[in-house]
Amino acid sequence: MAGKSALLLGASGLVGGELLNCLLSAPEYEKVQILVRKPLGFKHLKLEEHVIEFENLAQHKECFKVDDVFCCLGTTIKKAGNRKDFKKVDVEYPLEISKLAKEFGAVKFLVVSSMGADLHSKVFYSRMKGLLEENLKEIGFDSLHIFRPSLLLGDRKEVRLGESAAEVLAKGISFAFVGRLKKYKPIEAKTVALGMYKAAQGKETGIYTYRSDAIKEISLI
Ligand SMILES: NC(=O)c1ccc[n+]([C@@H]2O[C@H](COP(=O)([O-])OP(=O)(O)OC[C@H]3O[C@@H](n4cnc5c(N)ncnc54)[C@H](OP(=O)(O)O)[C@@H]3O)[C@@H](O)[C@H]2O)c1
Known part of the structure; x- marks a missing residue:
């Protein structure tokens, strides 16, 4: 049977970098396509890299004829420069991608949202994540998996002062993340990637939302 x-x-x-490694080494996938702004600079037999302008996603329709779509896009207000451009990356691109994927027959859509995602939140970031989630639910995928990680841990090339400070603080009080607080415990980006890959192998249909504690559980299956 073809992969x-x-x-x-x-x-x-x-998260996307960890997921790329995971998918390339996974026996279930015979082809892994990526859409990037700049070449990643490495080759792999299964990898098909498309360097594109994300403003023109619809010009790359052939890339959307796939089984499973994994969306790990995201930015920060600081990097984007303003709310409008943040929304483009965190909401508009993922939604356009989901619509194109649905049009071309993708069955599963897996997306990284965030802890606290809430359409009615007073916090802009959480509201945008909530907006994305609500809109994705309307697309009609057989299987939609929404990952809501807490603070991500991993080797980030760029320095993000707020996140680094939060990481240091969270590590110092890691003993406190037990019981009902487990969902707030920082999580390795690698664990999120593994959870996404594992979730994509299930046969179940429907909409699933995973907090950090559930992501950890599914990554161990
Ligand atoms: N950081 C956290 O602690 C945390 C916690 C919970 C949830 N999240 C969410 O988790 C997701 C993944 O986070 P991450 O830390 O893995 O993200 P990341 O390392 O910042 O990677 C973001 C990805 O989005 C791409 N991207 C950014 N701006 C773009 C643009 N204008 N056009 C096209 N692509 C663009 C980046 O490509 P380039 O390399 O070309 O920029 C990169 O591949 C995000 O949605 C984030 O909001 C993060």
Whole structure:
């Protein structure tokens, strides 16, 4: 039987980079397509890299004829420069990608959202993640998996002062993340990537949302 094909967005990022390694070594996938702004600079037999302008996603329709779509796109207000451009990366691109994927027959859509995602939140970031989630639910995928990690841990090339400080603090009080607080415990980007890969192998249909504690559990299956 032929293997599956995957489309990965955000392959140059922390979670996306881990997921790319995972998918390339996974026996279930015979082709892994990535859409990137700049070449990643490495080759692999299964890897098909498309360097594109994300403003023109619809010009790359052939890339969306895949089984499973993994979306790990995201930015920060600081990097984006303003709310409008943040929304483009964290909401508009993922939604356009989901619509194109649905149009071309993708069955599963797996996306990294965030802890606290809430359409009615007063916090802009959480509201945007909530907006993305609500809109994705309307697309009609057989299987939609939403990952809501807490603070991500991993080797990030760029320095993000707020996140680094939060990481140091969280490590110092890691003993406190037990019981009902488990969902707030920082999580390795590698664990999120593994959870996404594992979730994509299930046969179940429907909409699934995973907090950090559930992501950890599914990554261990
Ligand atoms: N950081 C945290 O602690 C945390 C916690 C919970 C949830 N999250 C969410 O988890 C997701 C993944 O986070 P991460 O830390 O892995 O992200 P990341 O390392 O910042 O990677 C983001 C990815 O998005 C791409 N991207 C950014 N701006 C783009 C643009 N204008 N056009 C096209 N692609 C663009 C980046 O590509 P380039 O390399 O080309 O920029 C990169 O591949 C994000 O949605 C984030 O909001 C993060």
